[in-house]
Amino acid sequence: MSMEKEPVSGRTIHPVKYYRDFLAQNVRPDGRSLQTFRPVSINVGSIKTAEGSAIVKIGNTTVVCGIKAELAKPKAEEPNFGYLVPNVELPPLCSPKFRPGPPSDQAQVSSNFIAETLTNSRCIDLRDLCIVSEHLAWVLHCDLICLDHDGSLLDACVIALVAALRTVELPHVLYDAEAEKTVVSAEKRSKLKVHSEPVATTYTIFDDEILLTDPTNEEESLSSGIMTVVVQGDKLCSVHKPGGSPLTDAQLQECINGAMKRAEHINKLINTALKSHET
Amino acid sequence: FIAGDTAVVTAVFGPVEVKPQRILIDKACVEALYRPKSGLPCVHDRMHESLLRNTCETSLLATLHPRTSISIIIQEMQDSGGLLACAVNSACLALMSSGIAMKFLVAAVSCMISQEDKLLIDPTNKQLKDSKASLTFVFDSVKKNTVASHTTGSFTQIQYQESLMKCRNASDNIFSLYRDMVKKYASRI
Numbered sequence: 037m038s039m040e041k042e043p044v045s046g047r048t049i050h051p052v053k054y055y056r057d058f059l060a061q062n063v064r065p066d067g068r069s070l071q072t073f074r075p076v077s078i079n080v081g082s083i084k085t086a087e088g089s090a091i092v093k094i095g096n097t098t099v100v101c102g103i104k105a106e107l108a109k110p111k112a113e114e115p116n117f118g119y120l121v122p123n124v125e126l127p128p129l130c131s132p133k134f135r136p137g138p139p140s141d142q143a144q145v146s147s148n149f150i151a152e153t154l155t156n157s158r159c160i161d162l163r164d165l166c167i168v169s170e171h172l173a174w175v176l177h178c179d180l181i182c183l184d185h186d187g188s189l190l191d192a193c194v195i196a197l198v199a200a201l202r203t204v205e206l207p208h209v210l211y212d213a214e215a216e217k218t219v220v221s222a223e224k225r226s227k228l229k230v231h232s233e234p235v236a237t238t239y240t241i242f243d244d245e246i247l248l249t250d251p252t253n254e255e256e257s258l259s260s261g262i263m264t265v266v267v268q269g270d271k272l273c274s275v276h277k278p279g280g281s282p283l284t285d286a287q288l289q290e291c292i293n294g295a296m297k298r299a300e301h302i303n304k305l306i307n308t309a310l311k312s313h314e315t
Numbered sequence: 316f317i318a319g320d321t322a323v324v325t326a327v328f329g330p331v332e333v334k335p336q337r338i339l340i341d342k343a344c345v346e347a348l349y350r351p352k353s354g355l356p357c358v359h360d361r362m363h364e365s366l367l368r369n370t371c372e373t374s375l376l377a378t379l380h381p382r383t384s385i386s387i388i389i390q391e392m393q394d395s396g397g398l399l400a401c402a403v404n405s406a407c408l409a410l411m412s413s414g415i416a417m418k419f420l421v422a423a424v425s426c427m428i429s430q431e432d433k434l435l436i437d438p439t440n441k442q443l444k445d446s447k448a449s450l451t452f453v454f455d456s457v458k459k460n461t462v463a464s465h466t467t468g469s470f471t472q473i474q475y476q477e478s479l480m481k482c483r484n485a486s487d488n489i490f491s492l493y494r495d496m497v498k499k500y501a502s503r504i
Contacts (some may be wrong), residue, residue: 144361148376156448156468261373263464275450278366281373282460285479292472 051258059246066252073250074188078195078309080203087176088204088228090309092196095252096186101196102179103204107218110166110173118165120171122150124180124193131253148192149276150180153266157234157273160201164229168211172218176204187238187252190264190276194236199230199306203313204228233306234268235299241290244281249294263299265295321401322392325409329385329434337384342377344384349402352391363399367406370453370463374407376416385415397425399451399465404489420456422489423463425449425483428470431477434478435483450478454486 060066068074074095082171083089088103110117133177134140139147154160160279167176178200182192205227210219240251240259246257256262266273272292277283281293332341337344347368349360356364371387387409389402403423410417427446429437435442448468455462461479470478493502 048444122476135324141361141365144358145365148358152467156466158469172476261369271469272466272475274466275464275475277461277464278362278369280369280462282455282458283435283459284458285476286478288461289476292475 045083051254054099055255055258063246065103068244071249073296076195076302076305076308078199079307080199081313083111085126087206088200088202090203090301092192092199092201093272094188094192094195094250095183097188098183098190099192099196100181100183101193102181103200104179105204105206106175106177107167107172107209108175108222112168114162115170116166117162120151120165120178121158121183122154122156122178122197123147124150124182126185127190128180133185137237146190146193147191149264150178150197153194153234153236153274154197157232157266157268159198159230159232159234159268160228162237163181167209172209172211174206185253186201187254187256188250189231189252191236191238192222192232193220194266195302195306198230198233198235201228202230202306233303234266234273235295235300235302236266237291237295238262238264239294240304241281241283242283247287248291263291265291267292267295268297270296284302318419321395321397323398323401323405324390324392325402325405326388326390327406327409327413327460328388329413329415330380330383331386333382333384334344338382340500341381342477343380343382345372345375345377346384347371347390347406348386350388350390351467353441360441361504363402363462366399366463366465367402370403371396373408373462374417374419374421374455375410378417396441397437397451399423400425400437400453403453403463408493410495411497412500417455420490420493421453421462422456422486422493423451424485424489425451425455426466426472426478426482428478428484432474434474434481436481448474450480450482452479452486454483456490459483459486 046260070129077093079091080090083102086102087105092099124143126143128134128136178197208221240248240256241261242259244260265275267307333344345368347364351360354412374496400423407421426436427443427449429446448470450466453463
């Protein structure tokens, strides 16, 4: 059996020109217009051994989030607070850009971004994670693993994390302070309280002028700048634009408006996924 | 570069020879290294590095120096609020004094929104403790558009727009500071 070779096309030789030709017609090579988002699919509660889990697909980008709970002693300077530890992994499986070894710079920046988003949006109150002040608290390890990187990674990670957090069910713990014994009841009961649902939307700037929403991997690598807006309810949680071509105020406003609209749509989707999981 | 009590030292090396794995055939490879005052660089510093790297990459004419690398090394000396803005400004000054061709200059301004919804520009660490949100914007010198933006905490759209406008006005001060510095520097030659 022989593998069919793709004919050498303009796409591989001169990708920038290939894209410019399409954008001149106000359309992108995958058929979307410049402002259309890719379809999102969410599946919750797929990992049975984890306390909470979710799988999110935005177009081809796939991110799996698993949340495991562990017991630990709270920090001395914050005795009422539990821990929430997000970790983004970009294995070599998801894209040819990543090699095996210690976490790449991009993975570290993404983990940092997710951690900051969680604190900024106050999505989980760390006090809810405390069982007995100064002695026992929950540590939630949130592992986000990207299985396929096709752009908009941060969007998928945030959606997966929020969906997984809403399915987390923590078991009840009885702590005997004198004997220092902990008894964990095997029957999982209380749900974790999620106070807000942040939603991230990514845009890229192509050729310093054209704004593309929800870019694919190819578009991201050809772009001259990238920007992520995190929206929570009707408040802005974060506007993350790490350098890249300068944007005018009007363009910024456009991005924020688009992000707000998308947040509503995504939240409805998460709610539907959660309802079907419960039934 | 010293802003109030926050001090940052920046060194720029380049264009110099680049390692074969990082070689880019059409432009220079811009690297940023950020070292905190104490301890090893942590994950948080990586984010600063990536912001600095991208900002400097857009402002430099990297295509003039293909197959080379330009390294920007930043050492934090003292942190008393507005560290990221300080770092960006000092990187811009270092690039200016190194003589590498730039498309535009950049100026960074930090501001915060206090618990009573008041807007404060260039806050100190003490003021930051009582804040709802802190925002850092980087503007370019030609069209005053936003090159980079980094925010912590949550805020409304209107607050964002307001702080953007106020910081843009404040950036004029920084650009005139650059001009004064260059005048002093150039007159010595």
